[in-house]
Amino acid sequence: MNKFLLSRRFLFVAFLLAAVQRLPAPLHELPDAPTPTPVPKTKPAQTPKAKPTPPQVSASPQLTPPLQKAGRFAGTWSGTMNGDGQSYPCTVIVDPTEKKASATGPIFGNEGGAIRISGDTISWTWMLDSWSMTLNADSTAHVVKCCMGTIHNGTVKKIK
Numbered sequence: 001m002n003k004f005l006l007s008r009r010f011l012f013v014a015f016l017l018a019a020v021q022r023l024p025a026p027l028h029e030l031p032d033a034p035t036p037t038p039v040p041k042t043k044p045a046q047t048p049k050a051k052p053t054p055p056q057v058s059a060s061p062q063l064t065p066p067l068q069k070a071g072r073f074a075g076t077w078s079g080t081m082n083g084d085g086q087s088y089p090c091t092v093i094v095d096p097t098e099k100k101a102s103a104t105g106p107i108f109g110n111e112g113g114a115i116r117i118s119g120d121t122i123s124w125t126w127m128l129d130s131w132s133m134t135l136n137a138d139s140t141a142h143v144v145k146c147c148m149g150t151i152h153n154g155t156v157k158k159i160k
Contacts, residue, residue: 073122076160083152
């Protein structure tokens with residue numbers, strides 16, 4: 001055979017070997033882990049129950065933290081507001097569930113809405129007006145009405 005034909009066959013075989021895809025590596029299975037044997041549960045030794053002793057009377061009274069009263073805002077509040085250079089009466093009514101409130105006065109009529117509670121303050125919105133009422137320590141509340149840059153404020157006291 002001539003060298004040209006032999007070198008051509010050699011190149012063809014080399015091309016075929018280069019083009020053949022390699023097989024993936026063989027899989028190695030991990031040996032099964034032994035199943036843990038369950039540990040039998042043992043009952044703890046029963047200790048005799050102590051007889052209840054009568055309550056001891058202490059010389060000093062126990063102090064309990066004051067509970068926050070539910071419905072702190074609920075009810076009718078009445079007072080006076082100031083704004084636009086004048087003073088006028090205002091009544092705020094908060095429903096028993098403390099979900100809605102409304103404020104009534106001669107300057108603005110009746111403005112109510114759903115309230116949001118944050119600490120000692122409730123707030124609600126009616127149209128463009130925003131209202132807030134913050135409880136004071138002396139059983140009164142500070143009321144603020146904001147409307148288009150105008151602020152009216154005053155103090156109301158719970159009457160019902």
